[in-house]
Amino acid sequence: MADHAIIVVGASMGGVEALTTLAAGLPPDLPAAVFVVLHTTARPSFLPDILRRAGNLPVAEVSDGGVIQAGRIYVAPAGHHLLVARAHMHVVEGSRENGFRPAIDPLFRSAARAYGRRAIGVVLSGMLDDGTAGLLTIKARGGLAVVQDPAEALAPSMPKSALAYVAVDYTVSLAEMGPLLARLAAKATRRTMEDGDMETAPEFGAERPFDEINDHVGIPTRFSCPECNGVLSELREGTLLRFRCQIGHTYSPQSVLAAQTAATQRALSSAVTAVNERGILLRRLALEADERQDHLASRRFEARARDAEERLSQMNHLLYAAHASLEDSEEGAMDEPA
DSSP states (O other): OOSEEEEEEETTTTTHHHHHHHHSSSSSTSSEEEEEEEOOOOOSHHHHHHHHHHHOEEEOOOTTTTOOOOEEEEOOOOTTTTEEOBEEEEEEOOOOBBBBBBOOOOOOOHHHHHGGGGGGEEEOOOSSSTTHHHHHHHHTTTEEEEOOOOGGGEEEOOHHHHHHOOOOOOEEOHHHHHHHHHHHHHHHOOOHHOOOOOOOOOGOOOOOOOOEEEESSOOEEEEOTTOOEEEEEEEEEEEEEEEEEESOOEEEEEHHHHHHHHHHHHHHHHHHHHHHHHHHHHHHHHHHHHHHHHHHHHHHHHHHHHHHHHHHHHHHHHHHHHHHHHHHHHHHHHOOOO
8 A cells, every 4th residue: 555645736726827836846756646636627638738847747637547656746637526545546527516627625535535644735826715625624634734825826715715714734835835745745654654554444444536525414505506406505514614416516605606696697698698689680570560661560669679678778787797796706705715
């Protein structure tokens, strides 16, 4: 059984720059495997090539069932969650978390389950509060929590959220993080070699991928899942509130708010398009009736067209307000902890 440490890293907005700097600071003899989740929609992922050029470690996209080797960086593939087990890595589709797949929290939870106190969780730049719940799990299993200094993060919300809810062990700049992680990994490896494998209880003995999430049923709410419209239930992880539907879509408070606002914006956009097209059609029918000398029908179509245009103006105001609300929630996430 592998006795090296494992470093799991989560990043979102501003994460490419942060990960590039982090990779450059990791030594070639790092006694740990590094797993990275970056929230992205790119297919295939562009990140392995970027990190390979930036640093000293081999970088590869994760292959399902592959053997974990120390001194390597593994990147989650687009469209799949990344989970780790003892000595092996796995990719699964699964339900989106906070609107993403891959998502940060599933990786963190599986690392906490499989590696216990040899797991080191790292939260880098990103919007909203992704990674906080997973970092809580790592700490609960005896692992370490490392967070990028929010003052230097392009999007400081994720680091701020982690600091607000988790007893973070180290808050450092990216320039300091590579050497720090090398020291922490070496210490965890030495401790394992000296004391033996202490994580022998069943809850730490996972040789298969295990995505541990709060197993409580939760308290049903009146809110619907922004993705599938199923009922959301409230879950508590310490002081952290989360939401999950029966299918498994999981949200943090900021993420569910942003997702609901975006869903409202999409619905209003569709309605605006429909009303706008109705007004155009009514104007066309009024013109056609006028050409036929059917002035009564023409006036009726004109009146209905004016009504549609008035409704369109009102709906455009609502759409603008929804768009502003979404921007405000994102900007607030940049400034406030989750």
